[in-house]
Amino acid sequence: MNFNLKPVFFFCSILFLVTCQSQTVKALESKSQKIVNDTTFVNLKNYSNDFVYDMKYANSDNFLKAKVYDCAECFLRFKTVKALIAANDSFIKMGHKIKLFDCYRPLDIQKKMWKIVPNSSYVADPSKGSIHNRGGAVDITLVDATGKELDMGTPFDFFGLEAAHNYPNFPQEIKDKRELLKTVMMENGFNIFDSEWWHYNLKSALNDKVSNTKWKCD
Ligand SMILES: [Zn+2]
Numbered sequence: 001m002n003f004n005l006k007p008v009f010f011f012c013s014i015l016f017l018v019t020c021q022s023q024t025v026k027a028l029e030s031k032s033q034k035i036v037n038d039t040t041f042v043n044l045k046n047y048s049n050d051f052v053y054d055m056k057y058a059n060s061d062n063f064l065k066a067k068v069y070d071c072a073e074c075f076l077r078f079k080t081v082k083a084l085i086a087a088n089d090s091f092i093k094m095g096h097k098i099k100l101f102d103c104y105r106p107l108d109i110q111k112k113m114w115k116i117v118p119n120s121s122y123v124a125d126p127s128k129g130s131i132h133n134r135g136g137a138v139d140i141t142l143v144d145a146t147g148k149e150l151d152m153g154t155p156f157d158f159f160g161l162e163a164a165h166n167y168p169n170f171p172q173e174i175k176d177k178r179e180l181l182k183t184v185m186m187e188n189g190f191n192i193f194d195s196e197w198w199h200y201n202l203k204s205a206l207n208d209k210v211s212n213t214k215w216k217c218d
Pocket of ligand 1 (some may be wrong): 102132137138139198199200
């Protein structure tokens with residue numbers, strides 16, 4: 001019996017190897033031509049090199065005075081990435097670029113922030129979750145051709161009336177810069193957040209699920 005089974009075993013092993021190999025090739029092929037769903041989380045840098053990054057919560061240069069991300073990455077749902085790249089393309093034609101301060105924020109990070117500052121005037125309550133937790137929000141400003149930030153009247157995460165879109169007491173120059181940021185972002189599917197000039201929500205992401213998907217750090 002053993003003698004008779006040997007060639008069968010050998011044949012099966014070869015068949016397994018061939019099948020296995022062809023499956024690997026197929027997996028690689030499908031990966032290179034992968035169709036990404038709009039709600040899949042992706043890393044912005046894999047789709048564009050035209051953004052400037054200053055991920056404030058990946059170091060302690062923020063109002064929490066705490067580093068809450070292990071590493072600085074800008075993950076967003078794919079549809080947010082597409083809309084953001086379209087907006088940035090418009091800004092680039094005008095000699096500007098988008099600079100990013102924050103993108104998708106996993107729910108555990110939101111909880112961490114809430115633990116440091118449990119005040120819903122400054123941090124979204126993790127029991128409700130924010131659009132950042134849904135992968136549809138970005139905190140941004142604009143830089144000029146030299147990389148210098150345009151004057152938007154207040155820094156990022158300034159908590160005061162001056163950060164509101166409709167704050168009336170700025171010179172026209174500052175109002176115009178905020179208006180430019182707002183106009184192009186809205187043309188590309190984003191909504192403003194009245195009290196923070198830097199925060200934009202992708203309209204089509206408002207009802208996506210809060211997520212705790214995390215990215216790997218090297
Ligand atoms: Zn924000």
